[in-house]
Amino acid sequence: MKSHKITGQDFLKESGRQSSSIQLKNGSRVGVVGGGPAGSFFSYFLLGLSDRVDLKLDIDIYEPKDFSKSGPQGCNKCGGIISETLVQHLAAEGINLPASIVQRGIDSYVMHTDVGSARIETPLHEKRIGAVYRGCGPRGTEIGRWDSFDGYLLKKAIEKGAHIIKSRVDSITFIDDFPQLVYNHPEASKQTYDLVVIAHGINTSSLPNLDKIISGYRAPGHSKTFIKEYHLGSEIIEQYLGSSMHVFLLKLPRLEFAAIIPKGDFVTVCILGENIDKDLVSHFMQSPEVKSCFPPNFALDGGSCQCWPSINTRGSQRPFCDRVVFIGDSSYSRLYKDGIGAAFITAKAAANTAILQGIATEDFKRSYWPVCKRIDSDNQFGKILFLITKLFQNLRFTRRAILKTIITEQRKPQGRKIMSTVLWDLFSGSSSYREIFLNTLRLSFMGRFAWNSAVSLINISKEGNKGE
């Protein structure tokens, strides 16, 4: 029977594109540095596409972590929220997250401020986001209780045919124009590849001298954050947090976003902002709004695990050259949100480019770089939104007005709930920042919010509280 597979060259001919100066061929070798979401997504897509164009590739993924372990050994330090958009994208690619990975489906947000709190139900009553652990849970998690999100993705890549090398890559060099990875392993210590994909994120020291080896490359900018895990038990979590993610609009300097996320028997506290330090963490944890999410007298200075990971605040520069491409956090990510979604997008774009265009600088520039730039320009809208949120966070009357607008919207059984949708999308990362920004410009929304702000201002003046 005749095969229905098309070759890469057929595809190029049909699409009228020019053949690249450097192409992957049958038997080409690909080395992927890092088996987090970006590295696994890339390998999964590359092997899927290469099979469709009848190309046999050999992929090695280098990953020193063991995702079957709980605690820091198996963890890639993250809030673990999987946006609805990503859940849908994964399903479309045949990746359906099993129940053993999704510790909890989040069906609402509770926004806490010093002037009260309000619950935001999923807009349209259909959006659902998942809370996962990147490893097998914090220190002390019962073995086999939960499965790791990163481990599951890596398994998907292995099922497609990728090989895993459980080792850290120490450096990259070029031998006769081919990239070579140097690593520490008893059986071998150097491998030369046709293509190297750098997906090592920003939370370990990056490979040395990348900016000297790869002309024009500059590493992404980042900022320090804080994550802490508490074991509360499922009954207490049900009583105090339910299936809601709790977010905080508090007047604390340098705080951009803070959340408490229920997961299985644990809750994850995540604090993002400008170089988060012990002082800010302590102020946040001692605030009455945060304490109200825990049982009275709960020891908040205890906890199972804590870490200070970095988060991307600026994209890299020129994240590619002949035979090398950077993806995920090492390249471009979404500002403060949906980093795993960005890893999916950059990994897919790089795999498409490598198979359907080529692996030369000009191929990545033509086909991969525009995807990175789109993430970057969307982040500019994100910066404006976070600036506005910060302003509102600092003014008591706007904090009140936001709450009032949400409460009024949530009481309505039907009709547009723009503030609720804007905040839902901002917290979950389910829409682009551009869409969220454009939503805030609707006249009806601005009118209602301006009215609620004016009422709050008058009430505060009447109460004699003019201090803020």
Ligand SMILES: Cc1cc2nc3c(=O)[nH]c(=O)nc-3n(C[C@H](O)[C@H](O)[C@H](O)COP(=O)(O)OP(=O)(O)OC[C@H]3O[C@@H](n4cnc5c(N)ncnc54)[C@H](O)[C@@H]3O)c2cc1C
């Ligand atoms: C506080 C905080 C909260 C966050 N919350 C969320 C959230 O709720 N939802 C969301 O979508 N995103 C969130 N993110 C962002 C998300 O964690 C990242 O965007 C995502 O993990 C990027 O995936 P990656 O594969 O590019 O990098 P990583 O996940 O960092 O994976 C990199 C992998 O490379 C391996 N590695 C590193 N160096 C080497 C080497 N030299 N050799 C071989 N392997 C190496 C590492 O072991 C690791 O497994 C959060 C980030 C932070 C800091």
